[in-house]
Amino acid sequence: MLSRKSIILQAQNDGVLDYNWNYPLSINLFNKMSLYDAKFAEFLHDEGFKSKDEKKKKFKLINFMLLFNNQKMDSEGININKNDESVLIISGYKDPMNAILQGLCINNEINLNNVIFKVIDVKEDKKVKFNKINIYKAMTPIVESIWEDNSVKFLNPYQSKYYDAIKQNLNRKYEIIYNKPYSGELKLMIENMLKIKQKSIRIKNGYIQGYSNFEILVQCNKNMQKVAYYCGLGQNSSMGAGLVNYITGGE
Numbered sequence: 001m002l003s004r005k006s007i008i009l010q011a012q013n014d015g016v017l018d019y020n021w022n023y024p025l026s027i028n029l030f031n032k033m034s035l036y037d038a039k040f041a042e043f044l045h046d047e048g049f050k051s052k053d054e055k056k057k058k059f060k061l062i063n064f065m066l067l068f069n070n071q072k073m074d075s076e077g078i079n080i081n082k083n084d085e086s087v088l089i090i091s092g093y094k095d096p097m098n099a100i101l102q103g104l105c106i107n108n109e110i111n112l113n114n115v116i117f118k119v120i121d122v123k124e125d126k127k128v129k130f131n132k133i134n135i136y137k138a139m140t141p142i143v144e145s146i147w148e149d150n151s152v153k154f155l156n157p158y159q160s161k162y163y164d165a166i167k168q169n170l171n172r173k174y175e176i177i178y179n180k181p182y183s184g185e186l187k188l189m190i191e192n193m194l195k196i197k198q199k200s201i202r203i204k205n206g207y208i209q210g211y212s213n214f215e216i217l218v219q220c221n222k223n224m225q226k227v228a229y230y231c232g233l234g235q236n237s238s239m240g241a242g243l244v245n246y247i248t249g250g251e
């Protein structure tokens with residue numbers, strides 16, 4: 001039902017990749033879905049999976065990130081050399097995951113800032129132990145916001161509303177995936193506040209702002225742990241926000 005894959009990409013030419021690769025990569029992934037199932041891709045883009053509460057929030061239930069291997073990073077961006085390998089992690093619900101992988105089989109090229117990457121391998125995710133208490137590392141910014149005074153206000157980890165919003169987001173995803181509301185405990189705690197780093201990501205003509213680089217303790221049942229790990233924490237998961245990596249677990 002939920003899964004994660006590591007896709008090994010090899011650069012076919014030299015180039016400089018913009019640090020704001022999230023939105024262009026998201027477009028690439030939706031294009032791959034369209035190659036396999038245009039109707040599903042259109043549904044996911046326009047409607048999505050809707051939460052079962054009165055808000056009817058839309059979710060795509062997909063998460064991703066790019067991992068680079070010691071490429072030079074400067075003020076211009078990420079310097080990519082021909083034959084460099086990078087890792088694209090995709091994670092989430094079975095339907096969008098399968099559509100992306102099927103699309104990559106049809107066309108195995110991804111174009112980011114005129115750097116062409118080709119899929120050369122797909123690897124299984126490492127074994128994750130889902131326990132009552134798990135610790136994850138925020139690999140990409142965890143984003144939450146509210147609508148206030150006719151504008152979007154981004155929340156931060158020093159506000160209790162930030163954690164409340166993450167929990168609400170998880171509860172909505174859980175109910176969509178398992179077709180029943182979550183009734184167990186759900187606690188979140190950042191292990192070391194000194195590690196928190198703020199990051200803004202440009203999306204179209206705007207931006208989203210979140211926080212990453214820290215370890216976060218998540219206490220809940222095993223199925224909810226899977227939602228957190230595979231679908232990400234916070235909003236904008238389909239833009240690559242909120243991806244977490246498993247560190248350890250107990251109980």
